[in-house]
Amino acid sequence: xxxxxxxxxxxxxxxxxxxxxxxxxxxxxxxxxxxxxxxxxxxxxxxxxxxxxxxxxxxxxxxxxxxxxxxxxxxxxxxxxxxxxxxxxxxxxxxxxxxxxxxxxxxxxxxxxxxxxxxxxxxxxxxxxxxxxxxxxxxxxxxxxxxxxxxxxxxxxxxxxxxxxxxxxxxxxxxxxxxxxxxxxxxxxxxxxxxxxxxxxxxxxxxxxxxxxxxxxxxxxxxxxxxxxxxxxxxxxxxxxxxxxxxxxxxxxxxxxxxxxxxxxxxxxxxxxxxxxxxxxxxxxxxxxxxxxxxxxxxxxxxxxxxxxxxxxxxxxxxxxxxxxxxxxxxxxxxxxxxxxxxxxxxxxxxxxxxxxxxxxxxxxxxxxxxxxxxxxxxxxxxxxxxxxxxxxxxxxxxxxxxxxxxxxxxxxxxxxxxxxxxxxxxxxxxxxxxxxxxxxxxxxxxxxxxxxxxxxxxxxxxxxxxxxxxxxxxxxx
Numbered sequence: 001x002x003x004x005x006x007x008x009x010x011x012x013x014x015x016x017x018x019x020x021x022x023x024x025x026x027x028x029x030x031x032x033x034x035x036x037x038x039x040x041x042x043x044x045x046x047x048x049x050x051x052x053x054x055x056x057x058x059x060x061x062x063x064x065x066x067x068x069x070x071x072x073x074x075x076x077x078x079x080x081x082x083x084x085x086x087x088x089x090x091x092x093x094x095x096x097x098x099x100x101x102x103x104x105x106x107x108x109x110x111x112x113x114x115x116x117x118x119x120x121x122x123x124x125x126x127x128x129x130x131x132x133x134x135x136x137x138x139x140x141x142x143x144x145x146x147x148x149x150x151x152x153x154x155x156x157x158x159x160x161x162x163x164x165x166x167x168x169x170x171x172x173x174x175x176x177x178x179x180x181x182x183x184x185x186x187x188x189x190x191x192x193x194x195x196x197x198x199x200x201x202x203x204x205x206x207x208x209x210x211x212x213x214x215x216x217x218x219x220x221x222x223x224x225x226x227x228x229x230x231x232x233x234x235x236x237x238x239x240x241x242x243x244x245x246x247x248x249x250x251x252x253x254x255x256x257x258x259x260x261x262x263x264x265x266x267x268x269x270x271x272x273x274x275x276x277x278x279x280x281x282x283x284x285x286x287x288x289x290x291x292x293x294x295x296x297x298x299x300x301x302x303x304x305x306x307x308x309x310x311x312x313x314x315x316x317x318x319x320x321x322x323x324x325x326x327x328x329x330x331x332x333x334x335x336x337x338x339x340x341x342x343x344x345x346x347x348x349x350x351x352x353x354x355x356x357x358x359x360x361x362x363x364x365x366x367x368x369x370x371x372x373x374x375x376x377x378x379x380x381x382x383x384x385x386x387x388x389x390x391x392x393x394x395x396x397x398x399x400x401x402x403x404x405x406x407x408x409x410x411x412x413x414x415x416x417x418x419x420x421x422x423x424x425x426x427x428x429x430x431x432x433x434x435x436x437x438x439x440x441x442x443x444x445x446x447x448x449x450x451x452x453x454x455x456x457x458x459x460x461x462x463x464x465x466x467x468x469x470x471x472x473x474x475x476x477x478x
Contacts, residue, residue: 126213149165151197151228158222165187249295269456309325386442388440391439413441416457442477444478
């Protein structure tokens with residue numbers, strides 16, 4: 001190419017230049033200007049295209065946001081629209097002629113009032129259900145249905161046309177207890193009278209389940225025949241005639257804190273310790289807390305137990321309040337009993353009663369001298385318990401073993417309730433107490449129910465090959 005260049009004498013035809021020759025040819029000032037101008041033009045076009053792209057992208061984004069806002073506003077307006085009113089039907093539509101419509105309405109009301117509603121299963125399931133405990137392994141759900149159906153069918157005033165008296169009976173707890181559902185509340189309350197009846201060699205424990213609400217209006221209970229109650233061997237007070245004699249009013253309760261189950265356990269455990277050998281019938285039949293939670297009624301298995309419960313639990317503190325116990329309205333004192341004295345349990349003999357007048361004169365003829373209630377062999381529970389025959393001299397002398405035994409005994413005592421005070425004095429820690437108190441355990445519970453539980457569980461129990469003896473102490477001993 002350079003040879004051709006010399007021949008052309010300054011003329012440079014385009015066809016004789018190759019690409020390499022152009023790359024080696026020195027660039028003049030004009031060529032550089034053209035190159036810069038082209039480069040600037042290309043950059044300006046590129047920037048313009050980029051601006052157009054950004055403008056289109058922003059426009060599309062604005063359109064999408066506008067459509068989304070429009071859809072959201074449309075949905076909100078649809079939600080704010082008032083629902084359509086239901087179409088009026090029957091006698092709700094008065095029409096234009098108000099006099100005719102009013103007469104038609106009155107006639108329909110009279111017709112509905114004269115109609116007899118079909119028999120329905122009144123009340124919720126909890127109101128028609130009973131808990132039946134202490135079941136024998138041979139008892140089945142079908143047997144319970146047949147058993148209660150026969151008992152209810154024999155009651156005076158039973159109506160068989162309303163349907164079967166016991167629709168369902170289901171076992172629970174591995175067959176140890178069951179829930180029996182009755183046709184209505186009347187039959188349910190009637191079946192409560194059979195508490196303690198024997199079935200397959202065991203006395204049934206019948207009561208209302210958790211969640212039961214006492215009815216506002218009293219329920220008319222059917223009366224079982226006296227011959228049937230005697231044949232069944234139901235304990236004293238099996239019929240509803242002397243229910244008031246076996247019932248106690250419990251007032252001044254903490255609203256919302258006391259339940260029926262809590263009251264039942266509170267009265268049952270201490271009364272079992274003084275009931276004697278007759279443990280086949282539970283001491284507490286039922287406990288019903290008022291829907292307002294301010295008072296309750298507790299029904300016992302006998303009038304004697306109700307009297308003992310009055311003397312034991314009156315003014316006792318429960319959930320921060322002192323319970324106020326009293327006989328319900330309709331209670332009739334037994335013949336020959338002592339007159340009711342304020343502040344004393346019913347049936348309690350005053351100190352001066354039962355004594356002969358001064359001078360040895362006999363009482364007037366016909367005077368009935370009230371007898372003091374029989375003394376039970378069972379101790380009366382208190383808050384304080386003493387456990388003896390626990391530790392020997394070797395354990396008392398070794399600090400490590402004594403601390404281990406102390407922790408073991410305290411843990412066992414705490415399993416029955418909250419402890420207020422706990423003490424096992426050693427020989428040098430008696431502080432004026434008798435020497436025989438060394439090694440004994442003194443524990444004071446916050447609740448008398450907890451103390452009764454501990455007494456039943458720890459008395460005559462083996463501890464380190466020793467038989468523990470438990471006794472109640474006065475509350476002021478600790």
